[in-house]
Amino acid sequence: MISWIAKLYLKSPSQTFRPLLSFQNWIMEQYNKIPTTIDFVDYEPYPDVWSMKSEMESTGRMKITTLHNKSIFDPIVNLYFRAVHDFDHILGGCNFNNEGEKQACRMLLNRCRDPEAQALLFSEIYGQACVQHTTGKFANQKFVKFPKSIQTKALSYSPTIEPARAWWEGKK
Secondary structure, eight states, X not given: OHHXXXXXXXXXOOOOOTTHHHHHHHHHHHHTTOOSEEEEESSXXXXXXXXXXXXXXXXXXXXXXXXXOOOSSOHHHHHHHHHHHHHHHHHHTOOSSHHHHHHHHHHHHXXXXXXXXXXXXXXXXXXXXXXXXXHSSOOOOOOOOOOHHHHHHHSOXXXXXXXXXXXXXXXX
């Protein structure tokens, strides 16, 4: 399924995401709940989630790369989106491999109530991850609206979702 999603992502045109402003506002709300200082850097700062978690716990800081920052979002909002996504990796204890991306994607989808935004998140997180894990290259960011049935099938149950959702919901 990973290679099929990657192929579909690469061959599909980017679609227009209409509720972009409300989605960007939601990302900003999520970003403001992160209890650590975020540093934006021009390199890939961590080989795995455990390095990121260790640095955050010891310094109170987390680094987010500015590389590959071409998105359908405002560039700053895209970086905030990355911070939210990476913080989900820490909360879920899920690494940067395909299974970890799947879990981090599920965690964010479970907090998002807008079906159109959920489709965007699936494309942005898991669609790109499938390309990365299949080709070894970071794909251009775009919105590919995968059918809901594909999203459901691709993102199987993960036991890390509920504790992470409880943490985020406690930060309202």
